[in-house]
Amino acid sequence: MKIRPSNLACLALCPKFARVDNPLVTDAGTLMHEAIATGNYTGLSESDKGIAEGALAFAEQEKASLAQPVRDFVEKRVYCKALDLGGTVDRLMVGADGTAIVLDWKTGLNMPDDADDSLQVQAYMLGVLDDFPDVHTALGVLTNPRTQSTSVSMRIDRESKAGVTSRILSIIQRADDPFSAPVPGSHCARCRHSHRCWALVPTIRASAVTVLPGVLELLRDPTVVTPPPEIRSARAVLRSILERWCEAVKDADNEYLKQGNDPPPGFKRMIRSTGLRIPENERLAALHALRAAGIDDSIIAAGCNLALGKIIEAMTLVVGDKKEATALVQGAVAGIAVEGTTEYLTRDRKGVDDATLVAMLRKALPSGVEQDGP
Ligand code: SF4
Incomplete structure (x- = not known):
């Protein structure tokens, strides 16, 4: 299996992890990366411009800490032979004394909060040590310009290189091993297998047991009730589990009908117009x-x-x-385009871990029924 350095963090958590790409998040991340790489902020919103400026200022500060003159690379391809892993370093600066700094911008929001995202940077650092024989020490920093949070500085020199290589190699080998078992966790929310992964069954069962005693209360018309925060939380857990399953069922049913199968008992095939639309390649003709x-x-x-x-x-x-x-x-469209934002609920595992949330919900559920197990 060809592994991308950006997947190492999640593969370390589960060897069967396969990322679902979110084009909206990816696009937003790519645009910000490009602004930081080129220093061209044309058309960026004021807040994004400030974020990109902050990132560039941080890079300059790191550069100044190296022995001068510094060889400075933006979006530099590197390749680690032992791992057979290549990738693009956002910013690589090589000091005159053989110390290099690898900077990686995390501009997307697609990393589970328990993933060790420094693994990606470490793979790049190994690549730098391979590609630049004059570099004796690679330092790595991972920084999120949006939150202005920065990782501790990582350091790999020629002596410690073998140890780091073997740690990452074991993650790759575990991912390649067909007998490795899946390991569930918050990373499942980004995994393509989550709607059919047997390893998730106990988690789903435990969540359902937690919320089911209060399910009738939870299912009251959500637009007319103002539930206390704990009930809102339980409702959100139930929603995220059901949503994932419903999407998979809908896709499977649509595929079943598309293949010309008869609708299952109690259902009939409906064809509903979604309105006239202009195909992409006919837009100019329509205009x-x-x-x-x-x-x-x-x-x-x-x-x-x-x-x-x-x-x-x-x-x-x-x-x-x-x-x-x-x-x-x-x-x-600078000055005309406006930035769109959306607000939504997402699990905060750092704030309240799963075990604490489950205990809290058990106490707060309206029926007060204690469940010992499925
Ligand atoms: S859904 Fe299954 S395969 Fe995917 S990350 Fe979770 S445990 Fe691993």
């Missing part, structure tokens, strides 16, 4: 047709929902370079 029909641009614009990500994607095909396309598109 010309609307104009030819005398429909004013202001009316067409009012009916459009311009997704900048999509326009950047299309522009990249024209100019052949995503950074250039991003600067062009974002620059064009």
